[in-house]
Amino acid sequence: MSGSVVIAGLGPGNDALVTPEVTEALAKATDIVGYIPYVARVAERPGLTLHPSDNRVEIDRSRHALEMASEGKHVVVVSSGDPGVFAMAAAVLEAVEHGEPAWRDIDIQILPGITAMLAASAACGAPLGHDFCAINLSDNMKPWELIEKRLRLAAEADFAMAFYNPRSKSRPEGFGKAVKALQEACGDDRPMIFARNVSRPDQTIKIVPLTEVTEDMADMRTVVLLGNSQTRLIERCNADPLIYTPRSVEG
Amino acid sequence: MSGSVVIAGLGPGNDALVTPEVTEALAKATDIVGYIPYVARVAERPGLTLHPSDNRVEIDRSRHALEMASEGKHVVVVSSGDPGVFAMAAAVLEAVEHGEPAWRDIDIQILPGITAMLAASAACGAPLGHDFCAINLSDNMKPWELIEKRLRLAAEADFAMAFYNPRSKSRPEGFGKAVKALQEACGDDRPMIFARNVSRPDQTIKIVPLTEVTEDMADMRTVVLLGNSQTRLIERCNADPLIYTPRSVEG
Structure with missing residues (x-):
C-alpha cells in the first residue's frame, strides 16, 4: 500500500x-x-x-x-x-x-x-497592490546582518513590504532594530500596518506612521505590512481608513 | 437601502x-x-x-x-x-x-x-520558502527603468522572486530584457520556473536553469518564479523534481 x-x-x-x-x-x-x-x-x-x-x-x-x-x-x-x-x-x-x-x-x-500578509492586506485595503516583498524577521534561521541588508535594499527598491515573525519572546529586540533600519532607509512617514489575529474574531488592525512606530507594537501573532513611498490613506467618516498602494508609478 | x-x-x-x-x-x-x-x-x-x-x-x-x-x-x-x-x-x-x-x-x-505565485510555488515545491519579492513585469503602469532597478536590487538582496504579467502581446520584448538583467545580476544557474495555466487541467510546470532561459518561454498565462542563490532541486525517479528554497542561511 x-x-x-x-x-x-x-x-x-x-x-x-x-x-x-x-x-x-x-x-x-x-x-x-x-x-x-x-x-x-x-x-x-x-x-x-x-x-x-x-x-x-x-x-x-x-x-x-x-x-x-x-x-x-x-x-x-x-x-x-x-x-x-x-x-x-x-x-x-x-x-x-x-x-x-x-x-x-x-x-x-x-x-x-x-497567507497572513494577504489576509492582512485585504483587511485594510490593498497596501501590497504594487511590487512588494515578504521578509521573515526572525533571526533564528539567518544572521541579523542579512535581514538588515534586505530591509535596506527593499526600501531602495521602493517595495511595499510584509514582515512575518516580527517579534519573538526569546529575541524581542529584533523588531525594534528592524524599525530603526526602516526609518533610516525610508526617510518618510509611510504607514506601517499591524494586523493581529488576522481573520479571527479578535482581529485588530492598527495603522501607524513609520516615524511613530515603537518596538512593542508587534508580537508573534502580528503580521506587519509597510507601504511604499506612494501608499495612500483614504479617510472615511463612518469606518476605518482604507489604505492602498497605487498600481502605477509615473515615468 | x-x-x-x-x-x-x-x-x-x-x-x-x-x-x-x-x-x-x-x-x-x-x-x-x-x-x-x-x-x-x-x-x-x-x-x-x-x-x-x-x-x-x-x-x-x-x-x-x-x-x-x-x-x-x-x-x-x-x-x-x-x-x-x-x-x-x-x-x-x-x-x-x-x-x-x-x-x-x-x-x-x-x-x-x-494568488498565482503561491499556487505555482505549491505545484513544484516551495521555491518561495525563504524571503521573496513579487514584481509585475508589465511596463504599462511604470517605467521600464524602475522594473530593471528592482530586479537588480532583488538579486542583490538574494530574494526568491515571482513575476506577474511576464510577457504581453503588445510589448513582448519586456520579458527578454528582464531575463538579461537577471542573468547579469544573479550570475549563476539558479532555476527559473514557468507555471502556465496554474491549477487548471492543462497546467504545465517547466524548470529551466537561468542561463538557458529564452524570452519565448513565458506568455500572459504564465507566472514565473526564480529561486534565490540557495534554491535546491530534488531529483526523483518516478515524478517531476521538487524544488525548494531552504529556510535557513548560515551566519
Whole structure:
C-alpha cells in the first residue's frame, strides 16, 4: 500500500478561508501532523490520528510524516497560512532531500492557503497592490546582518513590504532594530500596518506612521505590512481608513 | 437601502481553490463586475446580473461597481488570484479616492484569494520558502527603468522572486530584457520556473536553469518564479523534481 504526504495550508485562522481542496484532503487523511494549535483546528473522527507537536521541531515533524507515509499512511501536514510562505513545505522538502532515498518516491502534494500578509492586506485595503516583498524577521534561521541588508535594499527598491515573525519572546529586540533600519532607509512617514489575529474574531488592525512606530507594537501573532513611498490613506467618516498602494508609478 | 462592494479573489482558476467566504459572497450578490473570463466563472441565477468587461478598463469597471453600490446593489468585483496582488483591489480604492465623496461611505470589503505565485510555488515545491519579492513585469503602469532597478536590487538582496504579467502581446520584448538583467545580476544557474495555466487541467510546470532561459518561454498565462542563490532541486525517479528554497542561511 502506498502512502502520501499532503502539506496543506489552513489559512490565517478563519475556517471560511480554508479552500475546499484542503478540506477534502483533511477528510481523506489517516494522520494529521503539525504544530499544536494548527492540529487543534482539525476535527477528530474515527480512523484519524492526530499528532500535534511543539513549535521549532519542524524537521522532526517532517521526518515523522514521511516515515508514516512510507508505511502506507495518508498524512496531512497542516500549516498555518500558506505552507510555502515561512511554513512547513520547505521543511518537509529539506527532510526529503537529506532523508531516506526511498522518501523521494512518496507521493507529495502541497496545497496552497491564504497567507497572513494577504489576509492582512485585504483587511485594510490593498497596501501590497504594487511590487512588494515578504521578509521573515526572525533571526533564528539567518544572521541579523542579512535581514538588515534586505530591509535596506527593499526600501531602495521602493517595495511595499510584509514582515512575518516580527517579534519573538526569546529575541524581542529584533523588531525594534528592524524599525530603526526602516526609518533610516525610508526617510518618510509611510504607514506601517499591524494586523493581529488576522481573520479571527479578535482581529485588530492598527495603522501607524513609520516615524511613530515603537518596538512593542508587534508580537508573534502580528503580521506587519509597510507601504511604499506612494501608499495612500483614504479617510472615511463612518469606518476605518482604507489604505492602498497605487498600481502605477509615473515615468 | 444601502449597497456594498465586495472585491473577491477567485484564485488561479480551479474552483477547489475558491474560499467558502468568496463562494458565500457570490451567492449574496445582486451584480457581478469583472474581466470577461473571470465573470464567466460565476454561475448565472435569477436575481443576479453579470457585467463582464474587457481588460484594461479597471477604473471604469471600479466606478461602475461603486455607482451600482450607491444605488443599493450588492456588487461583487471578481478578481483572479488575490484581489490585492496586481489585481482589482487597488483599482477600486483608487476610484474611491478620486471619485464621489459619498463613495467613501459605501460598505467595501476585500476577500483574499489564492494568488498565482503561491499556487505555482505549491505545484513544484516551495521555491518561495525563504524571503521573496513579487514584481509585475508589465511596463504599462511604470517605467521600464524602475522594473530593471528592482530586479537588480532583488538579486542583490538574494530574494526568491515571482513575476506577474511576464510577457504581453503588445510589448513582448519586456520579458527578454528582464531575463538579461537577471542573468547579469544573479550570475549563476539558479532555476527559473514557468507555471502556465496554474491549477487548471492543462497546467504545465517547466524548470529551466537561468542561463538557458529564452524570452519565448513565458506568455500572459504564465507566472514565473526564480529561486534565490540557495534554491535546491530534488531529483526523483518516478515524478517531476521538487524544488525548494531552504529556510535557513548560515551566519
